[in-house]
Amino acid sequence: xxxxxxxxxxxxxxxxxxxxxxxxxxxxxxxxxxxxxxxxxxxxxxxxxxxxxxxxxxxxxxxxxxxxxxxxxxxxxxxxxxxxxxxxxxxxxxxxxxxxxxxxxxxxxxxxxxxxxxxxxxxxxxxxxxxxxxxxxxxxxxxxxxxxxxxxxxxxxxxxxxxxxxxxxxxxxxxxxxxxxxxxxxxxxxxxxxxxxxxxxxxxxxxxxxxxxxxxxxxxxxxxxxxxxxxxxxxxxxxxxxxxxxxxxxxxxxxxxxxxxxxxxxxxxxxxxxxxxxxxxxxxxxxxxxxxxxxxxxxxxxxxxxxxxxxxxxxxxxxxxxxxxxxxxxxxxxxxxxxxxxxxxxxxxxxxxxxx
Amino acid sequence: xxxxxxxxxxxxxxxxxxxxxxxxxxxxxxxxxxxxxxxxxxxxxxxxxxxxxxxxxxxxxxxxxxxxxxxxxxxxxxxxxxxxxxxxxxxxxxxxxxxxxxxxxxxxxxxxxxxxxxxxxxxxxxxxxxxxxxxxxxxxxxxxxxxxxxxxxxxxxxxxxxxxxxxxxxxxxxxxxxxxxxxxxxxxxxxxxxxxxxxxxxxxxxxxxxxxxxxxxxxxxxxxxxxxxxxxxxxxxxxxxxxxxxxxxxxxxxxxxxxxxxxxxxxxxxxxxxxxxxxxxxxxxxxxxxxxxxxxxxxxxxxxxxxxxxxxxxxxxxxxxxxxxxxxxxxxxxxxxxxxxxxxxxxxxxxxxxxx
DNA sequence: CGCGGTGAGTAACGCGCGTTACTAGTGCGT
DNA sequence: ACGCACTAGTAACGCGCGTTACTCACCGCG
Numbered sequence: 201x202x203x204x205x206x207x208x209x210x211x212x213x214x215x216x217x218x219x220x221x222x223x224x225x226x227x228x229x230x231x232x233x234x235x236x237x238x239x240x241x242x243x244x245x246x247x248x249x250x251x252x253x254x255x256x257x258x259x260x261x262x263x264x265x266x267x268x269x270x271x272x273x274x275x276x277x278x279x280x281x282x283x284x285x286x287x288x289x290x291x292x293x294x295x296x297x298x299x300x301x302x303x304x305x306x307x308x309x310x311x312x313x314x315x316x317x318x319x320x321x322x323x324x325x326x327x328x329x330x331x332x333x334x335x336x337x338x339x340x341x342x343x344x345x346x347x348x349x350x351x352x353x354x355x356x357x358x359x360x361x362x363x364x365x366x367x368x369x370x371x372x373x374x375x376x377x378x379x380x381x382x383x384x385x386x387x388x389x390x391x392x393x394x395x396x397x398x399x400x401x402x403x404x405x406x407x408x409x410x411x412x413x414x415x416x417x418x419x420x421x422x423x424x425x426x427x428x429x430x431x432x433x434x435x436x437x438x439x440x441x442x443x444x445x446x447x448x449x450x451x452x453x454x455x456x457x458x459x460x461x462x463x464x465x466x467x468x469x470x471x472x473x474x475x476x477x478x479x480x481x482x483x484x485x486x487x488x489x490x491x492x493x494x495x496x497x498x499x500x501x502x503x504x505x506x507x508x509x510x511x512x513x514x515x516x517x518x519x520x521x522x523x524x525x526x527x528x529x530x531x532x533x534x535x536x537x538x539x540x541x542x543x544x545x546x547x548x549x550x551x552x553x554x555x556x
Numbered sequence: 557x558x559x560x561x562x563x564x565x566x567x568x569x570x571x572x573x574x575x576x577x578x579x580x581x582x583x584x585x586x587x588x589x590x591x592x593x594x595x596x597x598x599x600x601x602x603x604x605x606x607x608x609x610x611x612x613x614x615x616x617x618x619x620x621x622x623x624x625x626x627x628x629x630x631x632x633x634x635x636x637x638x639x640x641x642x643x644x645x646x647x648x649x650x651x652x653x654x655x656x657x658x659x660x661x662x663x664x665x666x667x668x669x670x671x672x673x674x675x676x677x678x679x680x681x682x683x684x685x686x687x688x689x690x691x692x693x694x695x696x697x698x699x700x701x702x703x704x705x706x707x708x709x710x711x712x713x714x715x716x717x718x719x720x721x722x723x724x725x726x727x728x729x730x731x732x733x734x735x736x737x738x739x740x741x742x743x744x745x746x747x748x749x750x751x752x753x754x755x756x757x758x759x760x761x762x763x764x765x766x767x768x769x770x771x772x773x774x775x776x777x778x779x780x781x782x783x784x785x786x787x788x789x790x791x792x793x794x795x796x797x798x799x800x801x802x803x804x805x806x807x808x809x810x811x812x813x814x815x816x817x818x819x820x821x822x823x824x825x826x827x828x829x830x831x832x833x834x835x836x837x838x839x840x841x842x843x844x845x846x847x848x849x850x851x852x853x854x855x856x857x858x859x860x861x862x863x864x865x866x867x868x869x870x871x872x873x874x875x876x877x878x879x880x881x882x883x884x885x886x887x888x889x890x891x892x893x894x895x896x897x898x899x900x901x902x903x904x905x906x907x908x909x910x911x912x
Numbered sequence: 913c914g915c916g917g918t919g920a921g922t923a924a925c926g927c928g929c930g931t932t933a934c935t936a937g938t939g940c941g942t
Numbered sequence: 943a944c945g946c947a948c949t950a951g952t953a954a955c956g957c958g959c960g961t962t963a964c965t966c967a968c969c970g971c972g
Contacts, residue, residue: 217928219927219928219929220928220929221928221929229951229952230951230952230953231928231929231952232930232931232951232952232953232954233950233951233952235929235930235931236930236951239930244950245948245949245950245951246950246951247949247950247951250950250951264689264692264693265693265928265929266628266693266695266927266928266929267693267694267695268624268625268627268628268633268694268695268927268928268929269624269628269927269928269929269930269957270928270929270930271624271929271957272622272624272625272628272927272928272929272930272956272957272958272959273928273929273930273931273956273957274929274930274931274957275930275957277624293646293649297670300668300670301670304670309667309690309694310668311665311667312656312666312668314653314656314657314660333620334665336620337620337621337622337623338623338624338665339622339623339624443863444863444865448865473863476863477863477865480865483839501859503646503857503859503860504859504860504863507799507800507829507832507833507860509800509804509833509836573958575957575958575959576958576959577958585921585922586921586922586923587922587958587959588921588922588923588924588960588961589920589921589922591959591960591961592921592960595960600920601918601919601920601921602919602920602921603919603920603921606920606921621958621959622957622958622959624957624958624959625927625957625958625959625960626958626959626960627927627959628926628927628928628929628957628958628959628960629926629927629958629959629960629961630927630959630960630961631927631960
């Protein structure tokens with residue numbers, strides 16, 4: 201076959217890019233040798249001398265490997281993707297941070313794609329699919345799905361092409377591994393703390409009773425009471441809208457319902473926002489926290505819990521840890537371990553501040 | 557030249573990957589034709605018929621372009637990088653969201669690298685450099701640097717290899733374009749609102765007087781007063797630590813200093829956290845908001861401002877908009893426009909709630 | 913009939929790199 | 943002298959794609 205003429209590319213290189221070839225020439229060796237040195241091959245058989253020369257050339261030229269080319273050649277990208285609603289809650293951020301940090305430790309990159317769902321009713325499937333698709337185009341080796349509050353979700357079909365882990369949510373079809381907070385243990389810890397402080401009549405300001413968070417936390421509360429030989433009085437469990445106003449109203453109801461001697465001495469608010477409202481209701485009535493009424497929250501929404509006066513004792517949702525664990529699980533999966541659709545529970549630590 | 561033998565790669569393809577070649581074979585055309593169709597070339601000269609056949613093949617095989625390979629071949633990645641401290645403030649998140657959304661619109665990917673600086677004293681230069689380096693290895697076409705609070709920063713040297721834009725911060729050496737909030741206009745709006753509500757004696761709870769936010773906001777306050785023919789009484793400006801406790805203490809001082817008739821009727825808190833503390837000080841004294849004392853904040857820290865009772869009127873920091881503008885600026889830069897080191901000011905809108 | 917022009921498509925190269933198969937040189941045992 | 947093992951390194955391929963230069967068939971025109 202005849203040697204074909206080389207077409208002359210229009211002087212493409214707009215941006216100076218030092219390649220391995222440049223390094224090789226500078227060091228007077230072959231490109232292969234450079235590649236061997238840079239990837240630290242074991243059975244390398246490159247003399248210390250040339251190795252040094254190559255490293256010098258790398259320094260001198262300011263060589264920087266091209267991650268894309270490497271990915272193409274080696275057929276592995278070292279990229280994970282995470283799709284999440286970055287918007288609404290500040291929670292997603294903590295998940296991302298946890299995942300990001302862990303990925304960084306593992307020398308991997310985390311590509312973040314927003315799925316921007318409009319509201320809590322149902323995910324914006326179109327955007328989620330598009331996000332997943334984009335991520336797959338980048339040839340991510342694994343996918344993370346993160347929700348801002350603990351719930352069941354439906355994952356796009358195409359996500360099943362690579363290992364996938366759910367964070368703070370679970371697959372409604374039960375086919376994917378997931379990582380969620382241990383709500384039950386959290387509820388137990390919260391109420392346990394109140395019991396330990398001597399409280400016997402404990403009011404509970406509940407969330408929408410159907411969501412996993414409410415179910416788990418309430419169950420935990422029940423368990424803690426049972427351990428102390430007490431029962432959860434249904435009358436003391438009042439529903440509330442998951443906002444400060446909702447908490448205010450619920451607290452008003454429960455506080456005004458009883459004469460002082462029967463009034464609960466502690467309030468377990470199933471989230472911090474409601475606790476914030478409860479604070480107002482309590483203070484309005486001339487009562488003190490925690491002197492007259494102790495308050496414990498859930499979620500550890502920093503900006504609320506740490507700045508309320510007195511600072512709110514609450515149970516933290518372990519977002520960062522879940523993010524990190526998600527990446528670890530993904531790493532195990534991509535390393536070849538079989539995908540098992542189990543659910544990992546992560547502990548919710550109690551944060552003692554001043555409201556109990 | 558003799559045809560060399562083909563080395564047989566160890567059955568690499570661990571993951572089924574449909575390539576353009578597969579599509580071409582399925583459609584009975586050359587790979588080039590597929591490429592032409594997929595990239596919508598103008599001077600294509602592909603008949604409608606084959607074009608259709610190719611598109612069908614794409615559908616049938618579920619072909620998904622390989623972004624990395626495309627980047628390698630075309631010498632452009634369509635990636636931007638953003639380095640930011642994702643940790644501390646929830647602000648960074650909003651910047652990222654704004655940038656992310658804008659990038660998404662422009663069909664670009666935003667790579668996020670954490671720089672995790674320890675505290676406000678000085679950036680953790682090591683990590684920042686590493687993050688920048690990693691980003692450059694991915695061959696990002698432009699870089700964004702985002703700070704969580706408005707300040708001067710030093711950007712890693714290597715960042716200068718690609719177009720770079722600073723968000724919510726500025727280059728201490730003044731060499732890079734930056735995007736920052738218009739603090740002065742914000743201060744003017746805030747105090748203007750109080751004046752409009754009839755207040756004449758306005759207390760100001762200040763931040764660390766050296767940071768750009770304090771300088772700008774105070775200057776704005778002064779201007780608004782001047783427009784109304786008033787002067788800023790230095791006695792009414794009390795310094796505070798930038799926390800709820802700091803705000804509480806500052807508010808106590810200013811409220812207790814005067815007999816009722818001389819007491820300021822409104823408080824301009826230079827951030828929302830301090831406003832939160834001021835609320836407590838006011839309520840403790842049996843005063844009402846906004847009846848006895850109007851309060852206006854700054855920052856619009858959602859979780860505080862929207863959940864305080866009454867809800868806090870405040871001036872918003874336009875993080876999302878700054879993020880979006882950052883990407884737009886970057887797009888202009890990478891499109892070949894010259895890099896000019898100007899500073900773009902973004903408006904801080906007033907959010908009316910119930911505390912004025 | 914020859915010739916330029918167009919439409920429809922293809923072969924071949926290179927992007928930067930990982931990887932495998934190969935070569936050249938040297939020392940050592942027999 | 944030869945074969946063998948080992949060290950030090952290199953040529954060549956392919957990853958999936960964008961891109962350029964080229965071929966081939968067909969048409970109209972002089």
